[in-house]
Each structure stands twice: as C-alpha cells, then as structure tokens.
Amino acid sequence: MMRARNSSELRLSQKFWQVNWPLVLLVIVIASIGFAMLYSAANGSFKPWASKQMTVFGVGLVMMLIIAVIDIRFWLRYAYVFYAFSVGLLVFVEFFGVVRNHAKRWIDLEIIQLQPSEFMKVTLVLVLARYFHRLNIEDIGRPHYLVVPLLLIAAPVLLVQRQPDLGTALFLVLCGGAMFFLAGVRIWKFVVVMTAAVVAVPVGWSFLLDYQKSRILTFLSPDRDPLGEGYHILQSKIALGSGGMFGRGFLKGTQSHLNFLPERQTDFIFTMLAEEFGLAGGLGLLGLYALVILYGFSIALRSQNQFGRLLAMGVIVLFFLYAFINIAMVMGLVPVVGLPLPLISFGGTAMITVLAGFGFLICASIHRDIRIGRHGDGS
Amino acid sequence: MKTDKLREKLFNRRAAIIAGGQLALFAGLGARMYYLQVLQAERYRTLAEDNRINLRLLAPPRGYILDRFGEPIAVNVQNYRIVIIREQVENIGATLERLDGLLETGTVDKKRVLRDAKRRRAFVPITVAENLSWGEVSRLEVNAPDLPGVSIEVGLSRFYPLGPAVAHVIGYVASVSEKDLTGDPLLELPGFRIGKSGIERRYDAALRGKAGNSQVEVNAFGRVIRELRREEGEAGREVSLTLDIELQSFAADRLAQEKSAAAVVMDPHRGDILAMVSSPGFNPNAFSEGLSNDEWRHLVRDPHSPLSNKAIAGLYAPGSTFKVVVALAALEAGISPEHSAHCRGYMKLGDRRFHCWKKHGHGRVAMVDAIRESCDIWFYDVALKIGVDRFAAMARRLGLGSKHEFDISGEKSGLIPTRDWKKATLGSSWQKGETVIAAIGQGYVLATPMQLAVMTSRLINGGYAVKPRLTREKIEADFTAPIPDPTFPSLDIPEPHRQLVMQAMDQVVNHARGTARRSRMKDPSMAMGGKTGTSQVRRISMAERESGVRKNREKPWRERDHALFIGFAPVAAPQYVAAVVVEHGGGGSKVAAPIARDLLEKAQQRDSARSGKPGDLAANELDPEGHLR
Structure with a gap:
C-alpha cells in the first residue's frame, strides 16, 4: 500500500520522467512520415497540407503530454462529464451542424471545423473504462449490469447514424464491443449476439426490395460517388500495385501526382505511400503501427488498476481500428468508408483524437501503480 | 482483492487475444499488400502506364x-x-x-x-x-x-x-x-x-x-x-509528273478563251503527257479548304461541267479526224492511194443522200486530196468498199475504243462500232448507211481527246502502240523508282502508208488548199501537220438542208458542232502531238486548229528553253526521223 500511495504523489517533474518517451518518439516518427506524404501530395510543397498538419500535431503533442500527466483519478472522476459533453456536441451537430458531402458531421467554429463523432470515439473508451472499472468479476456476469454500458454505446451510435455516418457508428459498436470483451463479458454472449447478427443480415436482406438494397448500400458509405466509387478503388489498387517492391520514388508516384488517385491527402494517403515507397514502405508503416500496439499492450498489462488497463487497451483498439479499416479500404478489402489513417492523413480532429488517446495511454502508464477504488478513491 | 486478481488475469488473457488478433489482421494486410505489390505488380504497373501515357x-x-x-x-x-x-x-x-x-x-x-x-x-x-x-x-x-x-x-x-x-x-x-x-x-x-x-x-x-x-x-x-x-x-x-507546268498553264489559259474545251499534248514516242487540260476548270484549293454547299451546287449545275475531266471523260464523235484511221485501213486493204472518187457534194445510197461538207463538191479526188480537203465522198466510197469492221479494227489498233488505264481514273472507253457490236448490243443488223457515217467519225463512233492524241501519236511515232503516262516513276506507298523509257510493240503499219497519211496531214496545214491552212506556223521549222474535224451534235434534216444549213453562229450553243483538231510538230521530225476538242465550238479548222497550233508552238519553244535540263525530251535518243531508238 505504501508504494502505491507514494507513486500517487509523484511530482510533476517525476511524472515527466515517467512518460513513455520511446512511444512519444514512435508517434513523432509516424507523424513525420505523414508530413512527408503530405509534402508529396502537394507535389513537393509544405502548403497547403503539411505545414498545417505540423501545427496541429505540435498542439496535439502538447495536449497529449498534459493529458498524460494529469492524475488518472481526475479522468476517472469526470469520465461521465466528458462523455455527456461529447454526446451534447453530437446533439448540437444534429441541430446546428454543417452539411458537407451530404452528411451533417461538422461544427463550424470559424477558424476550425470540428467533427464531434471523432471525439466521441475516445470519450466512449473513457466512459466504458470508467463503468467497467466499477464492476467486479461477479457483477460482469449479471446481465442487468450490461444495460447501462449498452445504453452508453447506443446513444452516440444512434446520433452518429443519423448524420448519416454508418461507418463511424459501426466503428463505435466495434470499439464498445472490444471494451465489453476486455471487461470480461462472457464469450458465449458475444457468440449469441454475433450469430444473431449473422443470421439476421442475410435473412433481412433477402426480404428487401431492390431499391431498398441499393439505398442501404448507399447508406453504408453515403459520401461515395455513385459513379466513381468503383473507379476510385480501382485507381487505388493500380497505384498500390504499380508501386511494386520498393516503390516509384518519393514525389514520383504517377497515380497520385497525375490525380488518378482521389483524396490522396486524406483517406487514400496510404495508397500514395505504398505507390512511392512500395511494399517496403507499406510494411514499414504497418510495422511501426504494430510496435505502437505492442507498446500499448505492455502498458495495459503493467497497469495495476482496472480503469488504466481498460483505458490503455481501449485506446489501442481505437488506434488499431483506424489503421486497419483505412488500409483494408484502400486495398479494396472493405467498402469505402471515410476513415483517416491515424497520425498520417490530413485532418485536425482525427489527429487530436488519436493524440488524446495516446495521452490517456501514457497517463495509464504513468499512474500504473495507483490502486483506485470502485468510485475513484484511492482504496 | 482476490476478485481483483481474477479480474486482472481475465483482462490480461483477453488483452492478449485482442493484441494477437490485431497483429494477425495486420499480417493479413501485409499479405494483401504482397499480393498487390509483388504478385500483381506487373499488371498494375501496366495499368498505371496506360492511365498516364497517351x-x-x-x-x-x-x-x-x-x-x-x-x-x-x-x-x-x-x-x-x-x-x-x-x-x-x-x-x-x-x-x-x-x-x-x-x-x-x-x-x-x-x-x-x-x-x-x-x-x-x-x-x-x-x-x-x-x-x-x-x-x-x-x-x-x-x-x-x-x-x-x-x-x-x-x-x-x-x-x-x-x-x-x-x-x-x-x-x-x-x-x-x-x-x-x-x-x-x-x-x-x-x-x-x-x-x-x-x-x-x-x-x-x-x-x-x-x-x-x-x-x-x-x-x-x-x-x-x-x-x-x-x-x-x-x-x-x-x-x-510528266507534265510541263508552263505548257499546262499556257494551255489552260488558251482554252479558257472558249466556253468548254479539252486538250492533250503528249510526247508521241514515250507517251509522256505534257499537258492535259479540261476547261472550264475548278479551284482545287477551294476543295482542300472545304467547299460551301453553294459553291458545290454551282459547280455541279454549271452546263460546262467544270468538274468533269473532258480530256479523258468527254466523249465526242471524232468527225473528220477519224478519216486518218479509214485512210490507213483502206491502204492496208489494198486500196490504192491513187484510187479516186468524184465528189458532187453528195452520194446516193439507195434512196438516201449522203452529203459532203462542201455543198457543191470537190470534183475528182484521190486519197491525199481527200484528207487535205476533208472530202467526205472519197471516204464514203472507200468505206463501202472495205466495210466497217476493217476500219474499226484499225481504230482499235490506234488506241480508240478502249481505256488506256494510266495514272488517273475516270477515263471513258469511247466506242468503235462493228457489225458484231451492233448485233450484240442493239440487236439489229448493220446498215450500209451506218458504215458511211462511221467513216467520217460520226454516228456511233465516240472518242475522248486523250484517245485522239494516242491515235495520232501511234501514227506519228513509227506505228508503235504507245501508251499515255503521267509519271515516269513507279510509285508505291514506301518507294518510288524511275521507270526506264518503255518500248512499245509495233502495230505493223507499212511505212509507205504512214508516210502517205502524214504527208496528207502536212498538206492539211501547209498546202494552199488545206483545211487548216490559216493555222500554219509562222516559223516553217516548227511546221505542224494535222487533221481538222467538225462533228455534228444533231442530224441535219432534209428540210434544213433545203432551206440552207444554218451557220453555227446562228444556232444555240448546245446545238453547235464540236470543233476538233489532231496535230503534230515539227513535221520534219515530230516530237509533239496535240489533240484539241472545243465543245460546240463550230468548225475544227476555225476554232480547234488555231489552239493546237498555239499549243504545239509553245511546246517547241519550251524545247529550246529547257535543253540540257533534266526532263528534257532528249533529242539524241531519237533517230534522224524522230523515232525513239
């Protein structure tokens, strides 16, 4: 107990020593790859993307460190508040949001535009970690304890889906499901839910009329260009494939630079990387991502409190889903959903979200030895 | 505490499952990347190149x-x-x-x-x-x-x-x-x-x-x-080409003085066409710029048919120019050049009268006189003696009645009638009166100016079956090669016959009583020989004849006679042949002969101007009589 109490009283300077600098370095390296790709996307210019992205990253990095050194019990205590705030933003979007690409997702703050559904991802992890932290192993087995977390997931999912953005809604469901799994919900419950879903989808599908099917297909990825989506994925595959083993060289990707590749600075930036640096570059980035995941995994394992563990692993799941879905999409493995490549794609909100997530991860690492009571007290 | 430990263990197990699953899925992405970027690289590389390269x-x-x-x-x-x-x-x-x-x-x-x-x-x-x-x-x-x-x-x-x-x-x-x-x-x-x-x-x-x-x-x-x-x-x-552009434009200007005409000037020995003009012409530059509908309609509707190349596609009754053919055929058939006929201005055949162009007749004429003065009666007489098939055969040997298939298309074959031809195409038998009319190049007989030039050339060049040409090169899509001067097969016309006819043609122009006397050259060294022709476009009826044949000038243009002339020069050693047809121009001697004279004069003047230059019709290749060696 003494040890725990001591560590809870770490001074700020000590906390800085405790920051996982190798992880921070890894994040900076990945972000720098992103800057290089954005420089290339602008045909060898820092404007308009790379310079802006560097600024956002700088701000985000500071924010990450601030989140990391704040006492983990603070985050635990105010988790519901942050959650409520994020849900509030989503409700705000519902009424006052800006419509872009046929979807109402953004809040216009004059200087920047925020996408609350991104923030929602990390606050959902936070709030579920908070909720499951409270439950002991017996509680988790009782179904009625799962009603509240299910509602915690359902609220943002429904709001996001109304935008409409089924991609993000599914993302939140997957994220939440992973938290349930980590919290220890019995496997058979997942099996039942998933079996029900697997059975329901084709059965329901076969009862649909053609125009309804096509509506659902469009609904799945609302911002796809109805005429051009197949074209985009084909061009993306051509770009990837033509990169070959070692790529066509920095700034030399013909598919990207001659505009055959759509959205090369955002959703399809991985394609450009793979075109210019080939399989070597693509696997390199995948390797760096894997290192981040392993690093996060080790942090989660070493945490002495359930909140920290769930928070760390939740962030890792979040990070993984971003990377996996984006890369699978550009390779034509999953339908087109507007999801950025973490730390690399141009875009402020996603960058801030991911860095905030790493802030929580490092926070869990710094405060790993604190034992936290069910209600946030140092029991 | 115990349950906390259990909870931690459960968490660790599940976190490991998740982390392991994530790494496995990443490996899947890597495999997909390997598939796209290594196994399929070539295909996608090609597609990328197709995209960007045009x-x-x-x-x-x-x-x-x-x-x-x-x-x-x-x-x-x-x-x-x-x-x-x-x-x-x-x-x-x-x-x-x-x-x-x-x-x-x-x-x-x-x-x-x-x-x-x-x-x-x-x-x-x-x-x-x-x-x-x-x-x-x-x-x-x-x-x-x-x-x-x-x-x-x-x-x-x-x-x-x-x-x-x-x-x-x-x-x-x-x-x-x-x-x-x-x-x-x-x-x-x-x-x-x-x-x-x-x-x-x-x-x-x-x-x-x-x-x-x-x-x-x-x-x-x-x-x-x-x-x-x-x-x-x-x-x-x-x-x-074989064309001499200066002669060509001279000819075009000269023909432009008439409403509608065609002329060919050629080298009788090699067949080189030096000038080929059909008048009126059209502006070929307008075609490459793109013709407006109005311009096109105008060209098509012009009664003087500017779009047609009359030199090869205009069909005309050769008129008296055809007498050259009949004379050669008669000589070959054994008729003596001294054979004479008495011309009273007409000849009776059955109950029909066939007139000579000269109302009161030429009196007694032999062959040379008949050609020189273009007496029709002598030819009626001879034609009846030898029959149409004999002079038709001679006409064909001289290049009438068939296409020459040279460098440009659109050529018409003309028509040389025979008994068999009439039977086959018209289904009726040949009449004696038709022989008479054919002998003076009227009736069914039709020829193009090009054919008349070839006919004259074959007579002049020593009796060789010369063929016309517009280039002296073999021209294919990927090479051109000069063609050596061709040698043509002999038509086996006895030299005395040829000389006799040429002598008569000399007299047509240079004898006091020749029909083209007014068109002789000023410079005797350039002297031209030839034959006039005037071909009727419509038959002159008995009634018209009695009330006096109308002068061409009094008839509407369409009904006027065609004026023709075939000529060669210089008489001593002929190097140029010209054939001129002036549509509805009137008399051959009055309208066509002066044009032929001008063309042959210009051709000979060009000779001295270009001696020694490439393209010269080098005289040293010819023997003293002007025949190709």
Missing part, C-alpha cells in the same frame, strides 16, 4: 507533286484552325456561339460541329473552323481565357499554285469521309485530308506518308503534363 499521332507533311522539271504543282502551306475538345468545354453550344461572334460570319458550321462532337470520343479535338485570318487568330488569342477547351492549331494545308489549270489532272484533297476509313489511324486525325481525285487520289498512299507519334503524360483530366517520347513520322513522297 499516344498522339503526328500528321506527316503530304508529299509535293512536281512537274517534269521539278516545278511545284502541289505544295503545303501553313493553316491556322480552331479545335475544341468536348470534355474540356462546359457548354458546347454557348462556346460555339461565342466563337461565331469572334470569327467572320458563317465560318462556324454549328450543326456539323455538334454532330461531330456527338460522334467522336470526348477527348478527340474537333475542328471548328479552318484557314483563319491573322485578325481572327489574334482576336481568339485575346479571348482565350474565356474559352476553355478551345485552342488554335497550326497545320499544313494543300495548296495548288496553278489553281484551276491543274485541277483535273492533280485532283484535290478533302476531309476523310466514313467510307475512306481503312484503319490507318491517320485518317481519324481531325483535319486530315486525303486525295479524292486525280493524281492526289491515285498516289495517295505515297503522298500521305507515315504517321509519327508523340507519347505524352496526361493527368486524370486529360491535360498534357509533358512529352515523354516523340517519333517523327515519315513525310509523304514527292511525286514527279
């Missing part, structure tokens, strides 16, 4: 057409044209409207452009207007920023410095029509022209050249980023 054709310059001395007949000049690319134009209708305002009125054929725009692929440039003036070009340049998708291109267009003078021989070039498409990608280039008639058409393959190409890198919007590789095409080949 092959553009470069039109080669069309080969020049030169005359026998290397003077240009057809050349290329720079031409500014507007093209639009449909996919880069926002509103094609509005753009055309704007262009119409900037250009001279009537330059933009909106309907055609819109039709082309629909038919061709969106990125193929469509020609809107051609042959822009400097003023138009500069106005367009100023307005260029407001006209996306519109650009000005510089191209080469065909130009014929001599214009109408060469139109029928050289032909013209015009836009490619659907039926011209052969798969040669050049033909799909906007503004590409191909030969549509004459030499331009016959040797189009050689003149056209081979397309070059330029590989350009384009972006997704089709904009050209840079040129990657350029392969220049092969320019079209030069084609040299």
